[in-house]
Every structure is written in structure tokens, then in C-alpha cells.
Amino acid sequence: MRVSRLVLWSIILLLLITNITTIFILSGKNNSDEFVVLDENPVDRNQPLAEIGDEEVLYQDWMNELIEQYGESVLHDLIDKEVVFQLAEDKDLEVHPKIIDRELSRMMVMQGVLSEEEKEKKIEKWTEQIKYRYYLQQLLSEDVSVSEAEIEEYYQFYQNQYQFDDxxxxxxxxxxxxxxxxxxxxxxxxxxxxxxxxxxxxxxxxxxxxxxxxxxxxxxxxxxxxxxxxxxxxxxxxxxxxxxxxxxxxxxxxxxxxxPAIELNYDEVYEEVRQDVALDQLQAEVDASALWDQIEVELNYKNEKN
CATH class of the missing domain: 3.10.50.40 (Chitinase A; domain 3)
Structure with missing residues (x-):
């Protein structure tokens, strides 16, 4: 069965959230020695991260390797996110609340048993990611001409993919x-x-x-x-x-x-369906860097080895 791009990206984003171990955020608290990694696990920057016989893996060695391997990619992801949210705000873009609820439910289904605290944290992260992907698709497809007949035909054929079963x-x-x-x-x-x-x-x-x-x-x-x-x-x-x-x-x-089941009518999913039809016509990768020229982006870091 065919699934919408938003559904596919929900799955991809969940896998990224679950598996990426290379996104780091400085705690920024009085030059503390603690470094926050993903789920707020502190790392003492003054202690070896591993000891192998007489050798040590130091914090700075670790960071240098991570920046070398992933730094530019992560930086681009952060820029993409900021560009999309700024443009969405400028253009007053919105996501229907029921679409967000539907995508949250789909992502929850891929989880095991979670505590209420774990659910709250994940829902906060997922909501931002869902909005990002929806806004990105809307921005990339806004200038693509799609007829009402095409949208309605697409919806009639694939309407089940826009619903969520109990x-x-x-x-x-x-x-x-x-x-x-x-x-x-x-x-x-x-x-x-x-x-x-x-x-x-x-x-x-x-x-x-x-x-x-x-x-x-x-x-x-x-x-x-x-x-x-x-x-x-x-x-x-x-x-x-x-x-x-x-x-x-x-x-x-x-x-x-x-x-619970989430049922969306034609009007509620109209924009999402239009995006799917338009992006099918583009036959291009969903890439936020195509939007950089719509906003001032000054890139001050580049890994010359890549």
C-alpha cells in the first residue's frame, strides 16, 4: 500500500531520534565540566572516556572525531531546521492539529512500553519534527500547480493512508x-x-x-x-x-x-494531499537546502576534507 511522504518521514525521523548518537549540546552552565549528550547524560570532560590497557580515549579525541565525521552534516541539519521554521513563521504556515495527533500516534506505535515522563519528552521532540517535515513539504511544493481534480482523485484512491486506526x-x-x-x-x-x-x-x-x-x-x-x-x-x-x-x-x-482512531475528512487533509501530489510531480528529493536562498544564511564552517 502506498503511504504519504509525511508517514514515511515520521518513520525515518523516529529511527533517527532513536539511533543517532552524534548530536551534542553544551550544557552552558558556568563552564561546567559536564557535557550533555542526547538524553541529558553528563560526561566529565576532564576524565578519560575509555581506557584500553595503557591507552586512554580522551574527551577531545572523541569530539575531534565526531566533528570530523559528522560535524558538517549536523550543522547543515540545524541550518535546514532554522530556515524552515523561519520561513513557516513568515508565511503563517500551520499544521492541522489532527495531523499532528495522527503522526504522534503512528510514532508511538513504534515504541515499546514508556513511562509518562518518557512519553512527554518524546511527544515534545516528535511534534517539532512533524511540524518541520510538514512545513518543508509545504514550502517546497507551494509553487507547483496542482488541479482540484488531481487532488480529489488522489485522495479518493489513497484516503486510508491519511487516517489512523484505533x-x-x-x-x-x-x-x-x-x-x-x-x-x-x-x-x-x-x-x-x-x-x-x-x-x-x-x-x-x-x-x-x-x-x-x-x-x-x-x-x-x-x-x-x-x-x-x-x-x-x-x-x-x-x-x-x-x-x-x-x-x-x-x-x-x-x-x-x-x-484512539483519528479520522480526517477531505478538508482537513487537503493541504497534505496537495503536497503529496505536487511532490510526486517534482520527482525531487525533499531537501531543505533548496530554501536557503529565500533567507540570509551565512555558513562559517566547512570541513575541507569532505
């Missing part, structure tokens, strides 16, 4: 007999963590090592028994079910969170 995040503990299920319930009711009981007792080999975690599923998913979704959706987040009878035993379901 999904529930769940874990389970699967056992063979009712007696075993009652033992599971006794341990859970005594306050033992669901994931620990799952590791001890679940007979589902695929999920047991992950504490019974299964992931996000919709009502129409064929990868879990229908009873799982129906049971999970009836629970409050953070609670578990009574044992339910399934084909291969008895299951206790834990409901982590519910992501």
Missing part, C-alpha cells in the same frame, strides 16, 4: 490450565510486576523474555486472538484482566495504553 498496546501471560491461571492471578494480586510474572510463568516463548509484551494491535489484526483486543479495550490503562479462555490455554491481558 490501537491498543498490550502484554499477556499465557498458561495451559485454569489452575495455573489462578496462580498467576494470585501473584499479580499480591503486587508482583506483570512482566516478571510473565517471564516466570508464561508458556509463550516469543513474548516471555520480553515480559509478555506483544505490542500495538488494532481491532482487525490477525496476529492476536480477537479476544485479546476485546478484553484489552475494556480495561483501563495500567490494569490486567481476569483469565480468558483462548485456543491454546488461558491468557491474562495487560492494557498499557489505548490510541
Amino acid at each position: 490501537m491498543v498496546q498490550l502484554s499477556h501471560i499465557l498458561v495451559s490450565t485454569q489452575q495455573e491461571a489462578e496462580y498467576v492471578m494470585a501473584r499479580l494480586d499480591d503486587g508482583e510486576p506483570f512482566n516478571e510474572v510473565a517471564k516466570d510463568l508464561s508458556i509463550d516463548e516469543e513474548s516471555r523474555t520480553d515480559g509478555g509484551y506483544l505490542g500495538f494491535y488494532s481491532e482487525t489484526s490477525s496476529f492476536i486472538p480477537r479476544e485479546y483486543y476485546d478484553t484489552a479495550i475494556s480495561l483501563e490503562a495500567g490494569t490486567y484482566s481476569e483469565p480468558i479462555l483462548v485456543n491454546n490455554g488461558y491468557a491474562i491481558i495487560f492494557h498499557h495504553q489505548h490510541l
